[in-house]
Amino acid sequence: MRxxxxxxxxxxxxxxxxxxxxxxxxxxxxxxxxxxxxxxAVELQLVDHGFLVRQGDARFSRVVEIPAHRGTITDxxxxxxxxxxxxxxxxxxxxELALATDQLPRLARALKRDRQELTRRLTSSLDREFLYLAxxxxxxxxxxxxxxxxxxxxxxxxxxxxxxAGEVTGHMLGFTSIDDEGQEGLELxxxxxxxxxxxxxxxxxxxxxxxxxxxxSIRPSRPGGDLALSIDxxxxxxxYRELKGAILxxxxxxxxxxxxxxxxxxxxxxxxxxxxxxxxxxxxKARVYRNRAATDIFEPGSSVKPxxxxxxLASGRYDEHSVIDTSPGFYKVGIKIIEDKHDLGVIxxxxxxxxxxxxxxxxxxxxxxxxxxxxxLSGFGFxxxxxxxxxxxxxxLLTHYSHWRPIGIATLSYGYGLSVTPLQLAHAxxxxxxxxxxxxxxxxxxxxxxxxxxxxxxxxxxxxxxxLESVVTPAGTGLRAAIPGYRVAGKTGTAWKSTAGGxxxxxxxxxxxxxxxASNPRLAAVVVIDEPGAGxxxxxxxxxxxxxxxxxxxxxLLAIAPDAPVGSQPLPPRPPARQTVALR
Numbered sequence: 001m002r003x004x005x006x007x008x009x010x011x012x013x014x015x016x017x018x019x020x021x022x023x024x025x026x027x028x029x030x031x032x033x034x035x036x037x038x039x040x041a042v043e044l045q046l047v048d049h050g051f052l053v054r055q056g057d058a059r060f061s062r063v064v065e066i067p068a069h070r071g072t073i074t075d076x077x078x079x080x081x082x083x084x085x086x087x088x089x090x091x092x093x094x095x096e097l098a099l100a101t102d103q104l105p106r107l108a109r110a111l112k113r114d115r116q117e118l119t120r121r122l123t124s125s126l127d128r129e130f131l132y133l134a135x136x137x138x139x140x141x142x143x144x145x146x147x148x149x150x151x152x153x154x155x156x157x158x159x160x161x162x163x164x165a166g167e168v169t170g171h172m173l174g175f176t177s178i179d180d181e182g183q184e185g186l187e188l189x190x191x192x193x194x195x196x197x198x199x200x201x202x203x204x205x206x207x208x209x210x211x212x213x214x215x216x217s218i219r220p221s222r223p224g225g226d227l228a229l230s231i232d233x234x235x236x237x238x239x240y241r242e243l244k245g246a247i248l249x250x251x252x253x254x255x256x257x258x259x260x261x262x263x264x265x266x267x268x269x270x271x272x273x274x275x276x277x278x279x280x281x282x283x284x285k286a287r288v289y290r291n292r293a294a295t296d297i298f299e300p301g302s303s304v305k306p307x308x309x310x311x312x313l314a315s316g317r318y319d320e321h322s323v324i325d326t327s328p329g330f331y332k333v334g335i336k337i338i339e340d341k342h343d344l345g346v347i348x349x350x351x352x353x354x355x356x357x358x359x360x361x362x363x364x365x366x367x368x369x370x371x372x373x374x375x376x377l378s379g380f381g382f383x384x385x386x387x388x389x390x391x392x393x394x395x396x397l398l399t400h401y402s403h404w405r406p407i408g409i410a411t412l413s414y415g416y417g418l419s420v421t422p423l424q425l426a427h428a429x430x431x432x433x434x435x436x437x438x439x440x441x442x443x444x445x446x447x448x449x450x451x452x453x454x455x456x457x458x459x460x461x462x463x464x465x466x467x468l469e470s471v472v473t474p475a476g477t478g479l480r481a482a483i484p485g486y487r488v489a490g491k492t493g494t495a496w497k498s499t500a501g502g503x504x505x506x507x508x509x510x511x512x513x514x515x516x517x518a519s520n521p522r523l524a525a526v527v528v529i530d531e532p533g534a535g536x537x538x539x540x541x542x543x544x545x546x547x548x549x550x551x552x553x554x555x556x557l558l559a560i561a562p563d564a565p566v567g568s569q570p571l572p573p574r575p576p577a578r579q580t581v582a583l584r
Contacts, residue, residue, distance in 0.1 A: 068196025071224035075233040076445045084159040088142035090134040094125045096152025167275035171291040175278040196224035228445045230266035235554045239269040242549045247273040250532035256293040258426040259525045264446040265439035293422040294393045301415035303493030303511040311376035313460045326359040333410045350467040354476035358414045365413035374401035379455035380428040387440035396420045426526040433521030435461045465489045481544035483552035485562035490514020492539035512543035517563040
C-alpha cells in the first residue's frame with residue numbers, strides 16, 4: 001500500500017521538476033533575448049548612430065539646387081527683350097529606375113522617346129546617380145510624367161530663355177545654352193551681370209521624390225541683374241522691316257543696318273538679314289547667328305570719301321572753296337588709270353562728294369601727308385574695335401601709312417584697300433554728326449550726357465556736313481536718301497567685292513551712311529546691302545531708300561522737329577530699271 005501511494009507522488013514531482021526546468025529555460029531565453037534587444041538598442045543608439053543617420057539621409061534626405069533666375073533684358077523703354085521662364089526637366093536615378101524596367105515603355109511614351117534608346121542610356125549609366133531624361137518640357141507633359149509614379153524618376157525646376165521679339169533682335173541679343181548660360185551676342189557680353197548664383201537647400205523626400213520637409217538652407221540663391229539696353233524696340237522693328245523688304249526686293253545675299261544716337265553713342269537699332277529666331281534652337285547655326293553688323297568686314301567704297309575730305313580740310317591745304325580739275329575724266333597713277341563716269345572738269349569739294357568723283361578724290365589724297373591722312377582715319381575709329389565690347393567684333397583693316405604706295409593712297413581715297421564693319425562706319429559718321437566728338441559706342445542705356453573725345457575740329461565737321469547735304473540732292477548720287485521735312489547729310493558707296501586674284505565685276509556691296517537732321521545731327525545710320533541681284537546695285541538706288549525709311553521713321557518716333565524749309569525737300573524719284581557699271 002505504501003509503495004502505491006509513493007508512485008504517484010514521485011510522478012508528480014518529476015512533472016513539477018520538468019515544468020520548472022522548462023520555465024527556467026524559457027525565462028533564460030527571454031532574458032537573453034531581452035539582453036540582446038537592450039544591447040542592440042544601445043548599439044543602434046550609441047555605436048552605429050552616425051552610420052544609420054547617414055544611411056537614412058542618403059535615402060530620404062537630399063541636397064537640391066535652388067536655380068537662380070537670370071536677369072531680364074529690356075529695351076530703353078522697359079520693353080522685355082529676353083526673359084527666363086520656369087520650366088520642368090525630367091531626371092532619373094539609374095540605380096532606382098533599373099529596378100522598375102517593366103515601366104520603361106510607359107515612361108518612353110510619356111517622354112516621346114524611343115524605348116530602346118532610353119534603355120540603352122539607362123543601362124550605360126548605372127554607375128551614376130543623376131541622368132537627364134528630358135530637358136525643358138511643357139508643364140502638361142511634366143505633370144503627366146509625374147503622375148506615372150515611376151520609381152527613380154523625378155522633376156527638376158529650371159529656367160528657359162525666351163525672346164519676345166524673336167528674330168527682330170536675334171543677332172544682337174544672341175542666345176543662351178540649355179543651362180541658361182550666355183553663348184553669343186549681348187547674352188554672352190553681359191553674362192557676368194545677367195547670370196545669378198544658384199542656391200542649395202537640404203530637404204526630406206518621400207519614396208516618390210516629393211519634398212516632405214525643408215530641413216535647412218545651405219546657400220541662398222542670388223538672382224541675376226536686369227539689363228536696360230540702349231536699343232529702342234520701335235526703331236529696331238522699323239529697321240528690321242525695311243531691311244527685310246529691301247533684301248527681298250533686291251534679291252540680295254544679306255544686309256545690315258545700324259542706327260546710333262549721335263549725342264550719346266548709344267546703339268538704337270542693329271539688324272541683319274537673313275535673320276534667325278533664337279527661340280528655335282534648330283535655327284541656331286554659326287553661319288546664321290553671327291552678327292554681321294559687328295563681325296563682318298567689307299571695303300566701303302565711296303562711303304569712306306567724307307573722311308578723306310575731312311583729312312584734307314583738317315590739313316589746311318583745302319577748304320570749302322577749293323577746286324580740283326578732273327579733266328579729262330581720268331587720272332593715271334603708276335600703271336593704273338582711275339576714271340570717272342563723266343568728265344566733270346573743274347569742280348569744288350562739294351561736287352567731288354556729290355558726284356562721287358574718284359579722280360578728284362585721288363588727286364586730293366595724293367597731295368596730303370600720308371601720316372596726317374592715316375591719323376585722321378584712325379581718329380574716326382578705322383582699324384580698331386569700337387568700345388561696344390560686343391563679342392567677336394572685328395577691328396577691320398587700316399594698314400600703317402609707312403606701307404602705303406601712291407596707288408594704295410589713290411584707291412584708299414575711294415574706299416579700296418581698307419576694310420570696315422557697319423558698326424565702325426556708323427561710328428565714324430556719328431563722330432562727324434557730333435561735330436568732331438568721338439563718343440564711345442554702347443549697347444547700354446545712357447541717362448546722362450556723354451562728353452566724348454574731340455578727334456576733329458568743329459569747323460571742319462560743319463563744313464563737311466554742308467558738303468554731304470549736296471549728295472542728297474538731284475545733283476548728287478544719294479537723292480533717294482532724302483527725308484521729307486528734314487535735311488540729310490550722307491554719302492553713297494558702291495564697291496566691287498574682292499575675290500581670289502582681284503575684284504569681281506558683277507558682285508557689289510551697296511552702302512549708304514549719313515546723319516540727320518543736318519542742322520543739328522541726332523541720328524547716324526549706315527545701310528549695307530550685300531550682292532543685290534535684281535538689276536540695281538548702286539548704293540544710291542539700293543541702300544539709300546532704306547536709310548530714308550529707317551531714319552525718317554526714327555526721327556518721327558523720337559519727335560525730332562523737322563529742319564528743312566517747307567517745300568525745299570524734293571521727293572526721291574523712282575530708280576531706273578537697269579544700270580550700267582560705274583562705281584560711286
